[in-house]
Amino acid sequence: MFKKILIANRGEIALRVIRTCKEMGIKTVAVYSTADAESLHVRFADEAVCIGPAPSNLSYLKISNIIAAAEITNADAIHPGYGFLSENAKFSKICEEHDIKFIGASPDMINKMGDKATAKATMRAAGVPCVPGSEGIIKDYKECLKLAKEIGFPVMLKATAGGGGKGMRAVWKEADLEPAWESARKEADASFGNDGMYMEKLIEEPRHIEIQIVGDSSGKACHLSERDCSVQRRHQKLTEETPSPFMTDTLRKKMGDAAVKAAEYIKYEGAGTVEFLVDKHRNFYFMEMNTRIQVEHPITEQVIDYDLIREQILVAAGVPISGKNYFPQLHSIECRINAEDPYHNFRPSPGKITNLHAPGGHGIRIDTHVYSGYTIPPNYDSMIAKLITTAQTREEAINKMKRALDEFVIEGIKTTIPFHRQLMDHPDYIEGNYTTKFMEDFKMKPLDA
Template identity: 75%
Template sequence: MFKKILIANRGEIALRIIRTCREMGIKTVAVYSTADKESLHVRFADEAVCIGPPAGRDSYLNIPNIIAAAEITNADAIHPGYGFLSENAKFAQACIDHNIKFIGPTPEMIQKMGDKATAKATMRAAGVPVVPGSDGLLESLEHAKKTAAEIGYPVMMKATAGGGGKGMRIVRSENELEKAWESARQEAAAAFGNDGLYMEKFIEEPRHIEIQVFGDQYGKVCHLSERDCSIQRRHQKLIEETPSPFMTPELRKKMGEAAIKGAQAINYEGAGTIEFIVDKDGNFYFMEMNTRIQVEHPVTEEATFFDLIKEQIKVAAGEPISGRNYEPQLYTMECRINAEDPAKGFMPSPGRITNLHIPGGMGVRVDTHIYAGYTIPPFYDSMIAKLIVRAQSREELIVRTKRALQEFVIEGVKTTIPLLIKILDNEQFRAGNFTTRFLDNFDMSDLA
């Protein structure tokens, strides 16, 4: 087992990893930018090293500085968390080159799943259902027109190196194609330095359902059931839950088996998530694989009584997994709380938290790095807390989650808490009747 782990991340996920390491008797090293000097992950780690100025590219994305921090503190492993360098094959390779264990999959696995066109081809070969679309990247506008005609409109163009909705365009007719082609390429090039696009059939009334998978170094893979991530805005998730209100035992079995097939196809090691798009008839198609721990991993932890961070560390240290699949034992939900103003187009709201009360009570968990007097920096993702709730039924879960949100007090900045409460009050949401388009026509005017 590792003696000391450096956490190449910040905020709540860094603190989450520190807690598990402490329970396992493993020393921790926090890295931080000058903007995060007062963050809780710096305070609670055994050691802390400043790795640069506030901008992510100069600190949390600075591979030489992070490797140097690991070497001077004699860390024998690095946990990347999520975001930043967690799915960066060059970083995983740098760890190997400096004899430091990267807690995650190999660079080859990251590379294979990181390029969406390659990932789709890999899954198709493994027998995992994929959305009908282009074979690889679109070579030209004419190629795009021909592919769209074969698939049938509407279609979706996506950036191969994309994420967070960048470089994505829905095209409903050939008249819209040229404009969408140009704008998607420009946006993809600006965001990722890669203007490669591929095309898929656009699924109407879709749900976004993902399967948590785990693999060890000995070829064994299991799944830990599903998370429904359909409540999202511009492809950014707001609420996740398990079991999905759309799921049946038969569909769970099929999706779980498909996810295991996909992970086995690349001999996957560690925690990963196979994301599916599911149509109104229960047909599911592979979207992408995240080769890291997810923001919403506590949903699975609370439903299965399974510490995913601990399992990541054990697998990276060479321990085998049991190989048995897990199903939800309880109903669980996660609400992402962002420092944003929903009434003003989700304008970021960094600043000093003047007053804070974190909810408690039965079945309530909060993962956060904030405290009263903490200043939210403007340089990073706006998520400041995750509220995770568990209950015996979905009805009880919604009531308890709303109660906890009403009890959550964050003063000094605007947050998405009023929006989350409004979603929970919505009749269609309560009935489980929602798709990824749920928020498209949602009235935000009364959230001011």
């Protein structure tokens, strides 16, 4: 087992990893930028190393600084969390070269699954259902037009190196294809330094449902059931739940089996998710694979009583998994609390938290790194907390979430708490009747309503 793990991340996920490491008797090293000197992950780690100024490219994305921090503290493993370098094949490779265990996917695995076009071809070979579309990267607009006509409109253009909705364009008719092609490529090149595009049939009334998987070094994999991530704004998830209200026992088995097949085909090691689009007829199609822990992993932990971070560490240390598939025994919902103003188009709201009161009680979990007096820097993702409720039924979990949101007080900044409170009262959400298009029609009620 590892003696010391460096967490190459910040905020709540860094604190989350530190907590599990402490329970396992493993020493921890926090890294931080100058903007994060007062963050809780810095306070609770056994050691802390400043790796640079506030900008991510000079700190949390600066591989040389992170490796140097690991070497001077004698860390024998690095946990990358999510985001930043968690799916960076170069970082995984450099860790390997410095005899530091990267608690995540191998460089080869990240390369295989990180490029969406390559991942799709791999899944087709594995026999996993895929959305009809290009076999790989489209070479030019002429090929793009020919393919769109073959697939049939509507189609979706996607950047092969994409993420967070960058380089994605829905195209409903031929006249809109060329301008969408040009603008998507420009955005992809500016965001990722790669303008490679591929195309898929646009799935109407889609739900985004992911299957949590874990694989070990022997090539064995298991699944931990699904999470419904369909409530999104600009391709960014806002809330997630498990089990999905759209799921049936038959569909859960089919999707779980497909995810395990995918993981075992590529001999995947570690925790990851196989992401699917599910249409209104409950046909499902492979979308992508995330080779890291997900933001929304706590809801899975809550419904099956399973520490995913602990499992990541055990697998990385060579401990085999049980091979057992898990199914939800309870219902859990996660609301991502962001420092954003939902009454003004979710604009960022960094600043100092002047007062904070967290909800409590049975079935309430909060993952956060903030506290009263903490100043949220403007340099990073706006998520400041995850509020998770767990109960016997979906109705009880929603009612518990309403109560918890009413108790959650964060003053000094704007947060998305009012949005989530209105969401929990929305008739379509209560009925489980939502798709990835849900937010297109959602309107915040006025403050005095």
